[in-house]
Amino acid sequence: MKASAGNSIVLDNLWKTYGSFVAVGGVSLSIEAGKFCTILGPSGSGKTTVLMMLAGFSEPLRGNILIDGNDVTRLPPQKRNLGVVFQNYALFPHMTVLGNVAFPLKMRGMNAAEINLKCRQMLDVVELGDFAGRYPGELSGGQQQRVALARALVFEPRVLLMDEPLGALDKRLRAALQVELKELQRRMNVTVVYVTHDQEEALTMADQVVIMNHGKIEQFGTADDLYDRPTTEFVAGFMGDTNLIEGVVTAKGNDGVLRVEHPTGRTILAQNNASSVGDSVSVSLRPECLALEARKDSPTEEANGWNGRIVNAVSLGDAMRYTIVVGENRPSLQIQLQAKLGRRGAHGHRFYPADEVRLSWNANDARVLPRGKR
Amino acid sequence: MSINASIKPNPAVRVLAWCAIAFLIAPIPIIILVSFSSAQYLTFPPPGLSLQWYERFLGSSEWVQSIWISLQVAVFSAILTMVLATMAAIPMVRADFGRKSIIYAILLAPMIIPVIITAIAMYFVFAQAGLTGTVLAITIGHTIVVLPIAFVVLSSTLQGLDPRLERAAISLGATPLVAFYKITLPLLAPGILTAGLFAFLTSFDELIIPLFLGGPTTQTLAVRIWNSVVMEIEPTISAVAVFLIGTTVLVMVLAALVSRAFQRKSSSSSHQEASHA
Ligand SMILES: Nc1ncnc2c1ncn2[C@@H]1O[C@H](COP(=O)(O)OP(=O)(O)OP(=O)(O)O)[C@@H](O)[C@H]1O
Numbered sequence: 001m002k003a004s005a006g007n008s009i010v011l012d013n014l015w016k017t018y019g020s021f022v023a024v025g026g027v028s029l030s031i032e033a034g035k036f037c038t039i040l041g042p043s044g045s046g047k048t049t050v051l052m053m054l055a056g057f058s059e060p061l062r063g064n065i066l067i068d069g070n071d072v073t074r075l076p077p078q079k080r081n082l083g084v085v086f087q088n089y090a091l092f093p094h095m096t097v098l099g100n101v102a103f104p105l106k107m108r109g110m111n112a113a114e115i116n117l118k119c120r121q122m123l124d125v126v127e128l129g130d131f132a133g134r135y136p137g138e139l140s141g142g143q144q145q146r147v148a149l150a151r152a153l154v155f156e157p158r159v160l161l162m163d164e165p166l167g168a169l170d171k172r173l174r175a176a177l178q179v180e181l182k183e184l185q186r187r188m189n190v191t192v193v194y195v196t197h198d199q200e201e202a203l204t205m206a207d208q209v210v211i212m213n214h215g216k217i218e219q220f221g222t223a224d225d226l227y228d229r230p231t232t233e234f235v236a237g238f239m240g241d242t243n244l245i246e247g248v249v250t251a252k253g254n255d256g257v258l259r260v261e262h263p264t265g266r267t268i269l270a271q272n273n274a275s276s277v278g279d280s281v282s283v284s285l286r287p288e289c290l291a292l293e294a295r296k297d298s299p300t301e302e303a304n305g306w307n308g309r310i311v312n313a314v315s316l317g318d319a320m321r322y323t324i325v326v327g328e329n330r331p332s333l334q335i336q337l338q339a340k341l342g343r344r345g346a347h348g349h350r351f352y353p354a355d356e357v358r359l360s361w362n363a364n365d366a367r368v369l370p371r372g373k374r
Numbered sequence: 375m376s377i378n379a380s381i382k383p384n385p386a387v388r389v390l391a392w393c394a395i396a397f398l399i400a401p402i403p404i405i406i407l408v409s410f411s412s413a414q415y416l417t418f419p420p421p422g423l424s425l426q427w428y429e430r431f432l433g434s435s436e437w438v439q440s441i442w443i444s445l446q447v448a449v450f451s452a453i454l455t456m457v458l459a460t461m462a463a464i465p466m467v468r469a470d471f472g473r474k475s476i477i478y479a480i481l482l483a484p485m486i487i488p489v490i491i492t493a494i495a496m497y498f499v500f501a502q503a504g505l506t507g508t509v510l511a512i513t514i515g516h517t518i519v520v521l522p523i524a525f526v527v528l529s530s531t532l533q534g535l536d537p538r539l540e541r542a543a544i545s546l547g548a549t550p551l552v553a554f555y556k557i558t559l560p561l562l563a564p565g566i567l568t569a570g571l572f573a574f575l576t577s578f579d580e581l582i583i584p585l586f587l588g589g590p591t592t593q594t595l596a597v598r599i600w601n602s603v604v605m606e607i608e609p610t611i612s613a614v615a616v617f618l619i620g621t622t623v624l625v626m627v628l629a630a631l632v633s634r635a636f637q638r639k640s641s642s643s644s645h646q647e648a649s650h651a
């Protein structure tokens with residue numbers, strides 16, 4: 001916590017296997033001190049396993065873990081001085097709120113007066129000052145969550161690890177606690193590693209997001225990086241919705257814009273430097289990046305300008321989601337796309353099924369990705 | 375509770391139930407009455423009241439010695455059972471290792487094997503070791519007989535305990551041993567106590583093990599009752615029986631009080647579980 005420069009946590013090629021099953025396969029990661037880092041991934045992708053290795057409850061098969069530059073790979077968990085918040089909070093049911101929060105300080109041999117003072121301060125921070133004498137069972141889910149947080153922070157750890165800490169709460173409470181948590185993290189300047197499978201949660205809180213899949217890191221960056229510049233189909237699909245259109249790169253412009261041809265012959269202009277001519281690729285096109293316009297006749301189609309027909313319209317409350325079909329009535333020659341528009345459309349227009357539309361997009365909003373095995 | 379209350383049993387079932395209860399309870403008041411009899415032989419109803427049989431029971435050094443032996447055996451085997459059942463349940467529930475089912479089978483075997491067979495087997499072992507006739511031998515015998523049930527009780531208590539609690543304690547700076555002491559053990563206490571209680575009561579009135587393993591100076595209450603009944607039936611027995619019933623009731627009441635105290639505390643923890651579901 002001294003200097004915010006430098007890395008607080010470094011994971012170097014971590015491996016963990018259960019029998020022949022690889023739960024974590026070569027995870028390397030550096031997290032800057034004072035940052036809020038979210039590990040995001042589908043169920044079974046190895047998030048908890050990585051966190052448990054960080055906490056010291058699970059021993060890696062291979063690789064090293066550094067915290068503040070010290071190798072802690074072989075250090076037992078009670079010596080790592082990390083705050084851990086478990087998914088179900090793991091509050092001690094036979095101790096009061098105060099007893100729970102005092103526990104880590106007692107373990108550190110602090111004197112009673114100091115313990116009392118620190119606990120009171122910490123409970124005030126999480127706004128539970130009046131609840132010190134209650135048992136965990138007498139608290140609401142959100143209050144229990146805050147007790148768990150207070151208990152994990154009261155001994156001023158350098159790093160706080162959290163495994164889906166808001167998973168058991170309802171949506172409204174979760175949103176409120178996300179803001180509180182982020183605020184608390186900034187105030188206490190603690191490095192947070194936060195595991196979740198809720199991408200919205202990751203976007204709201206994280207400075208850095210790690211996307212995991214099948215025990216490996218798919219991509220690491222800011223939430224914007226991952227959303228706007230995904231490097232794999234998986235990331236594009238996991239961070240929000242996207243249309244994935246397959247094709248082959250046919251040309252590469254000097255400005256970095258690629259020309260991608262769909263099997264139906266339609267062309268897409270899209271961004272990405274990593275692909276070259278001849279590659280089989282997928283183009284990721286976010287639904288909200290598509291523009292729709294009503295059309296009467298059938299103007300000739302061009303790159304990034306296609307003719308389509310609305311086949312489905314669903315209200316999302318503040319927006320509309322349209323399903324659009326481009327091309328002839330044969331599935332093999334069809335492209336199906338999702339578009340998300342403001343409730344009343346781009347030009348104050350709302351579309352209905354069977355409407356004929358012209359759809360277009362900016363080449364900068366379309367992203368060329370290597371074709372994954374699906 | 376409200377669910378039970380809302381089910382109205384058929385009146386016939388009610389009558390039957392009361393009959394069953396009466397059948398089970400009836401001997402007890404009769405024995406209590408007989409134990410205060412002024413007659414010199416077993417007769418009912420007693421011609422008058424007196425405390426002579428209690429005087430004879432508690433005034434006899436042999437009977438008092440038997441009370442003492444029984445209490446020693448019951449207390450020691452309760453303690454031994456609590457320790458062993460806890461030590462067995464923790465790895466069996468928490469740890470991951472192969473061949474668990476074999477160990478389960480061995481642990482639960484005394485429940486299936488008739489006590490008399492266990493008793494005979496132990497008689498030979500202890501005879502070889504020169505331990506027959508000692509309190510230790512009877513204590514070990516009772517512990518073996520009661521261990522399977524204590525183990526099952528404790529395993530189920532432990533099953534309901536979140537292993538993350540101990541992990542949380544360790545992450546907060548406790549060594550694994552301290553975490554066990556401060557977190558797991560207190561939460562396991564009701565189960566341990568139940569197991570101990572069960573061991574105490576079982577040991578207190580179990581006859582076969584001390585019959586085989588006891589000696590002339592280590593006759594438990596149950597054995598002395600047996601011996602005196604075999605010789606002749608005299609009203610002292612009824613005083614002894616009342617003493618046994620009294621002890622059992624006392625222990626049960628004590629247990630109920632303790633478990634109610636625990637429940638008040640842990641009702642909060644069950645509430646917590648519910649809110650997670
Ligand atoms: N003790 C274990 N024995 C065998 N396999 C395990 C063990 N623990 C985890 N795994 C496996 O390792 C993989 C990763 O598990 P992990 O708990 O890290 O997933 P996760 O990303 O946290 O998923 P979730 O979002 O469901 O919590 C899973 O496929 C899981 O089945």
Ligand SMILES: [Mg+2]
Binds near residue numbers: 047048049163
């Ligand atoms: Mg998990």
